[in-house]
Amino acid sequence: MKHDDSSNRLTRRRFLLRGAATGAATAALAQLREARAAGVGAANPFAYSVSEFEVTDPALLKYREVRRFEVPGPEARRLTLLPGGSLLVAAGRRFVEMTAEGSTVREIAVNGAARCAAVAGDGTVYAGVQDHVEVFSAKGERLATWQTPGKRSWISGLAVGENEVFAADSGARLIWRHDRSGKATGRIGERDAARNVPGFVLPSPFLDVELAEDGLLRVNNPGRHRVEFYTPAGSLEFAWGEAGMAIDRFSGCCNPCNLALLGNGTVITCEKGLPRVKLHGTHGEFEGVVAGTESFPENAKTGAGDGPGTTNRASLDAVADATGRIHILDTVTRRVHVMEPKQPT
Amino acid sequence: MATESTHSNAVSRRDFLRGGVRVAGMTGAGLLAGVLTHKAGATTHVWQIDPAKCVRCGLCATECVLEQSAVKCVHSHDICGYCELCTGYFEPQPNALNTGAENQLCPTAAIIRKFIEDPYYEYVIDEDLCIGCGKCVEGCNRFGNGSLYLQVRQDRCVNCNECSIARVCAGDAFRRVPVDHAYLLKTKPH
């Protein structure tokens, strides 16, 4: 969308508009008082309403919920799929491995707030812990701890390839590229006019990164309401996404908040505020809804400042398994919703 | 009496004016003179809104004894998320992210959006136009950082013994604060 800030100056136009607006203020007040006079319970004509966006057109719902279960303990934040099909949940100061049916298998304690994880093909777990990365073997033995080079690091997303680990750092507003030994080898996504990279806008710490089979990174740029595609060397290849509450757009201040991928390259986008999970083709084409706002009422309430906990906690995360099922974590209820495609994939 | 919100600080007139550099809508001419005229003398306490308790019910606009409410929207630049799609400024589904009247949420066009540099915008409230309806406050709270909120402007409020808004306030958000700490400014998002 294009920006037009011509009204910044107190121009003659604004002066004239102001005259009209003064009338509008008087009219608005009269309208409010009339509604109030109609009695308690009369609708506030200036109530802020997004109710039309809280209901999903059933024709757009491509998935059905088959099961849900709760993650034990406080503060469930992110989900990762383990090679055998079980889930690794970043929660509190630990990572909890759970079966797809919801039984706890084991826990891995970490030295700080567990935020995110990525798992290599050989089972090595890279765990994003507050401002650093902790590395564990498939059996859960601690192998290493890497400090990220950033001063105010907040590791909010991780992706791992054959030779590299990518760490989304919401504090530093960039993606760190590391080799598998932990050596930082690059910085991706920083504002760079010469390379046509606009930089990440993060009103809240929700920078995520996914690595697809085509070798490109998918990174959300929530303040710009976009998904951006980068080469591991940091070139911005393309981007898509538009701001708005409509179902095919990204709502609120900063969405999508988290990403996941289906095997065919479809991008799964998670939103907060209006909590919903949607599908977009590689080039951004809207493909449908996995779960709409009505599936997460507590999350929507908390996001609006009316539910339990702080609004900062209200987000969703998702991960897809090899069968095409999508697991969605609601960070307010700490529930995992297991979604199956209505049509076999 | 309500306990003080952990997310808002009672501040003095001086802090308030100093904060006016950062808190849009708080720079109205004659503010200090207004406060002093109204609040000097025996007055020790004035009415103020705890932003953490306000539920944006809309009654601030209509229940004040003044023709135009003493309650106005203020904007805290310090906690603003600088959202491109500012949900306090734009309709939920704007045609475009520009300042066209049809895209604006405020029913009186009282919010002036000023581009600073990518991605930063500054918001200034035209207090003569703001009727204190709280619509922008709800939009900002619902999807943003809550940097738009309502305050009783002490240069306008006549400090009724019993504030007629406080009597009906849906959030029980009104309370008496010392006149030398007459504002409850937010210091943290939400």
Ligand code: SF4
């Ligand atoms: S009356 Fe109370 S709850 Fe309603 S808008 Fe005013 S301060 Fe907020």
Ligand code: SF4
């Ligand atoms: S939406 Fe209502 S409270 Fe906000 S600036 Fe406009 S008139 Fe004031």
Ligand code: SF4
């Ligand atoms: S004390 Fe009186 S003038 Fe002040 S906000 Fe309340 S009703 Fe309005």
